[in-house]
Amino acid sequence: MATGMLHSHTLFVVLFTLIYLIKTILLLSDKDDLLEKFKKKTKVIEMIVSFGFLATGIYLMARLPEINMFLIIKIVLVLASIPLAVIGYKKKNKVLATFSFFLIIVAFGLARKSKEAKAHGTTIAVSGKEIFEEKCTLCHGSNGKLGMSGAKDLSVTALDHQNIVTIISEGKNTMASYKALLSPEQIDAVANYIESDLKGK
Ligand code: HEC
Structure with missing residues (x-):
């Protein structure tokens, strides 16, 4: 059950980042029309993906035996990037949008680090x-x-x-x-x- 959840979480994260990436590229290359079209087309998908991303994330977090530093920073980054992205894309502010995308990528890296830390026994297995x-x-x-x-x-x-x-x-x-x-x-x-x-x- 938990591994199934982990796979769905990873899938949602990848989809979420992909949508984000496309939007950032469109914004940065001044393709405003395309960006609007893309936003309209993916609106529902994005809502489902974001919801799935957060819901599976919260579910997995609640089951963790121990919460480490990396995880806390990761969550803060993800939560900070969301309002930044919303404002960034609305106001077509390239700096904000790029910065929020950057935060997501850093969070991605931290998720890997946190896994490595676990593998090296930083979190003691009690299961x-x-x-x-x-x-x-x-x-x-x-x-x-x-x-x-x-x-x-x-x-x-x-x-x-x-x-x-x-x-x-x-x-x-x-x-x-x-x-x-x-x-x-x-x-x-x-x-x-x-x-x-x-x-x-
Ligand atoms: C190098 C191989 C090896 C590893 C690794 C190993 N075992 Fe064993 N285990 C054995 C052997 C051989 C026996 C039989 C010992 C005897 O009775 O002569 C055994 C017996 C047992 C028994 C007794 C079973 C019985 O009914 O007598 C238990 C319980 C057990 N192991 C648990 C574990 C646990 C838990 C681990 C991991 C923490 C583990 N073993 C790792 C080789 C291993």
């Missing part, structure tokens, strides 16, 4: 699923059944929560200990994920 996908699927597979290097099939494990936590913390045979890599909360979250999503499935 058991994420940790499992990242650290455990190599041997256990995403359904727990892969059995690489003798890994036990997690879908048929008979262990209770405490024993699962112990194996993840201390390791066993070829499976390494994770207590130096994961916090107790993270180990607990992965154990919960195994029990709720893999065991008996």
Whole structure:
């Protein structure tokens, strides 16, 4: 569900930026008639795209475990660019319109930075699923059944929560200990994920 939302959000952002880009180019090249025509033609589409862009953005933000600096700056930029763009295109003010387009592009760049920051662990993953996908699927597979290097099939494990936590913390045979890599909360979250999503499935 969340990844579907993320894809729709990206799609809306791309469409939004594209409409913006065309309008800015038309304005900058003094094609006023074309700009008016384009604005008229895309009015409804633009409304739908802007609404979708904001709605999916708000939905995704509400689900984030942690809000980082990049994200806050990005939102401020996007929110600032909207009134600037409205005034810029209405008054055919090239500086304002270009500036607001520039803000959107910077926001785009920040969205990427924020993703990179996440990938480098600046935001600590607390979702058991994420940790499992990242650290455990190599041997256990995403359904727990892969059995690489003798890994036990997690879908048929008979262990209770405490024993699962112990194996993840201390390791066993070829499976390494994770207590130096994961916090107790993270180990607990992965154990919960195994029990709720893999065991008996
Ligand atoms: C290098 C491969 C490898 C990786 C990576 C790995 N495991 Fe394992 N895992 C194993 C092996 C091998 C066993 C079987 C150990 C034994 O009983 O001899 C095992 C056993 C387990 C068991 C016990 C299952 C049972 O029923 O006995 C759990 C729970 C488990 N792993 C969870 C995890 C989690 C969670 C991660 C990621 C944080 C992880 N493993 C990463 C190889 C791996």
